[in-house]
Amino acid sequence: xxxxxxAAKKSMRHRGGIQKPHFFDLGEVKDRKRLATLWRKNHxxxxxxxxxxxxxxxFQVQNPQLVYSSDFKGEFRKYLRxxxxxxxxxxxxxxxxxxxxxxxxxxxxxxEYFKVRTTRNRNLINEEEQKKFYDAVIGIGGLSVxxxxxxxxxxxxxxxHIKLADHDRLALSNTNRIRxxxxxxxxxxxxxxxxxxxxxxxxxxxxxxxxxxxxxTITRFFKGPPKLNVVIDELDNLAxxxxxxxxxxxxxxxxxxxxxxxxxxxxxxxRYDLDPKTPFFHGRMGxxxxxxxxxxxxxxxxxxxxxxIGIENVTERTLSSFxxxxxxxxxxxxxxxAALLNGSAVAYCVRKIVNNQPLEDNRSLISLDExxxxxxxxxxxxxNRKHTADEFRRIFGF
Numbered sequence: 031x032x033x034x035x036x037a038a039k040k041s042m043r044h045r046g047g048i049q050k051p052h053f054f055d056l057g058e059v060k061d062r063k064r065l066a067t068l069w070r071k072n073h074x075x076x077x078x079x080x081x082x083x084x085x086x087x088x089f090q091v092q093n094p095q096l097v098y099s100s101d102f103k104g105e106f107r108k109y110l111r112x113x114x115x116x117x118x119x120x121x122x123x124x125x126x127x128x129x130x131x132x133x134x135x136x137x138x139x140x141x142e143y144f145k146v147r148t149t150r151n152r153n154l155i156n157e158e159e160q161k162k163f164y165d166a167v168i169g170i171g172g173l174s175v176x177x178x179x180x181x182x183x184x185x186x187x188x189x190x191h192i193k194l195a196d197h198d199r200l201a202l203s204n205t206n207r208i209r210x211x212x213x214x215x216x217x218x219x220x221x222x223x224x225x226x227x228x229x230x231x232x233x234x235x236x237x238x239x240x241x242x243x244x245x246x247t248i249t250r251f252f253k254g255p256p257k258l259n260v261v262i263d264e265l266d267n268l269a270x271x272x273x274x275x276x277x278x279x280x281x282x283x284x285x286x287x288x289x290x291x292x293x294x295x296x297x298x299x300x301r302y303d304l305d306p307k308t309p310f311f312h313g314r315m316g317x318x319x320x321x322x323x324x325x326x327x328x329x330x331x332x333x334x335x336x337x338x339i340g341i342e343n344v345t346e347r348t349l350s351s352f353x354x355x356x357x358x359x360x361x362x363x364x365x366x367x368a369a370l371l372n373g374s375a376v377a378y379c380v381r382k383i384v385n386n387q388p389l390e391d392n393r394s395l396i397s398l399d400e401x402x403x404x405x406x407x408x409x410x411x412x413x414n415r416k417h418t419a420d421e422f423r424r425i426f427g428f
Contacts, residue, residue, distance in 0.1 A: 257281065286383075
C-alpha cells in the first residue's frame with residue numbers, strides 16, 4: 031500500500047526535535063492573527079475550553095470560607111458576571127497549542143494555573159514547600175524508570191525547569207514499564223517525556239539532551255545555566271553513572287538513583303552537597319574507574335548492578351533471570367509497577383532535599399514482598415533466600 035509507505039516516511043521525518051507548546055493571549059491582536067493562521071491552515075483539530083470550570087475552582091481556592099455555604103453558586107455567578115462585564119471569557123487566560131496532537135486548550139495564567147493545580151496538595155505539602163519544589167531545577171538521566179520519576183515530580187507540582195537526557199527512542203518492549211501509548215513508538219524518549227510533562231504543566235521549561243550524557247554534554251547538563259539542584263541517575267551505562275558522580279562532587283549536588291528489583295525498589299541517595307568526600311556508589315561497586323566501566327558487556331553490567339544492590343537484597347526471580355540472559359530472555363527483567371514505585375520514591379526524596387528536610391543519606395529498600403507476602407520473615411523463607419543468594423554467588427563467582 032503506497033500511501034502507508036509515504037505516511038511511514040513522513041512520520042520518521044517528524045520524530046526528531048523538541049516541540050514546545052505555543053501560547054496565545056487573545057486579548058492581543060497579534061496573537062489573534064497568529065491563531066487565525068493556524069485555523070486557516072487546519073493545524074488545529076481539537077479544542078478544549080473548560081475555562082469557566084477552572085475559574086470556579088480558582089474562586090474556591092481564593093474563597094475557601096464560601097465553598098460549603100448554600101450561596102456559593104450565587105457568589106461565583108456574581109464573580110463571573112463581573113469578569114464578563116470587562117471582556118469576553120475567551121480573552122482571559124492563555125490558549126495553548128500542542129502541535130504534536132493538534133490540540134488547542136484554554137487555561138488559566140501561570141500563577142493561577144499553578145495555584146489551582148496544587149490546591150489539593152495542601153497541607154500535605156505546604157505553600158512554602160510547594161514553591162521550593164516548583165522552583166527546583168531537576169536533571170534526569172535515563173528515561174525508563176526516569177520517565178516515572180519525571181511524571182511523579184511534575185504531578186506533585188515540582189520542577190518548573192527539568193532537564194532530560196537519553197539517546198534512545200521508544201521501543202515496543204519499553205511499554206511494559208513506561209506509561210505511554212503506542213502512537214509514540216519510535217519517538218525519542220526525551221521528546222516523549224517532554225510532551226507528557228507539558229500536558230501536565232504547559233508552563234514548564236523542559237531542556238532536552240537527546241544525545242544522552244557524554245563527556246561533551248555532561249558539564250552543560252549540570253552547570254547550565256541554570257545549574258541543577260538535584261540530579262537523578264536512572265541510566266544503564268555504568269561508565270556514565272561514574273561521570274555523573276564526578277560532576278555531582280564537583281558542583282556539590284545530591285544524586286538519587288532507584289533500581290528495579292522484581293516488584294520492589296532500591297533507592298540510593300548520595301549527598302555530595304553535604305559531604306563531597308562521599309564514596310561513589312557508597313563504595314558498593316568496589317574500586318572502579320570510568321575506563322574500567324566502559325569495557326563491561328551487558329551481562330557484566332547486570333552482574334555489577336546485582337552486586338551494587340546486594341545479592342542478599344535481590345529477589346529470587348531476578349537472580350535466576352541473570353542465568354537466562356542470552357538463553358531464554360534477552361535482558362534482565364523489569365516491571366512497570368516497580369518503575370512507578372521507584373518514581374514515587376525518588377520524587378519524595380527530591381521534595382525532601384530541596385526543602386532541607388531530614389532524609390536517609392544512603393540506601394532504602396522499598397519492598398512490597400516484605401510488606402505483603404505472608405511469612406516473608408519466617409525462618410524458612412529467610413533460609414530459602416539465603417540459599418538462593420549463596421548459590422548465585424557460587425555460580426557467578428561473587
